[in-house]
Amino acid sequence: MDSSKQQFRAGEGQAMTEDWLQSAKDTTTGARDNVANTAQTTMDAAQQRKDETASFFQQTGDQMKNMAHGAVDTMKNTIGMNDNSNIKK
Template sequence: MASQDQGFRAGEAKGRTEEKTNQTMDSMREKAEAAKNKTYESAEAAKNKTTETVEAAKDKSYETAEAAKEKAHEGKEKTGGVLQKTGEQMRNMAHGAADAVKHTFGMANEDKDKHNTTSCRRDSN
């Protein structure tokens, strides 16, 4: 009977060991599954954050490029106006210089001479 009792106890110990092993394995599977899910969620969050950051950078680059384009256009218009005004001033100065040279050499139109003489007479009186 003692050997039956020992066999029974050995069987009980073996059963408890198997049960404990199964519980430990189940617990490890659950923890591994939880870690896997957490890793997947972290990877998805990182991917989403990266996508958002890339989109924000694209938007900012586009806005910056548009602002630069507008500034360049404004500068071009402003420069064009200045150059046009300068050109007109140079043309007027050249025309005035040509008239002065013509007047000096007596080549000016008579109408202009009469007008200039008249205005000179008015200034003298």
């Protein structure tokens, strides 16, 4: 084989190697981007669930507080200790 054919094949091999390397880099970059996007989506969903849970507990706490006040008022009314019933006329 003469030297020009060897150089041509060497050039072809180098070009193929560079193509494979670029393909590997592109695949790696794509995979990295997919992982980053998935992580961000997961973090966003977790934050939303955290906010929803906090809101649920806040609402539940408010409801319990209102029920306790209602129970106290009912007891006061029952035993005649309601502040409104003691108002002097």
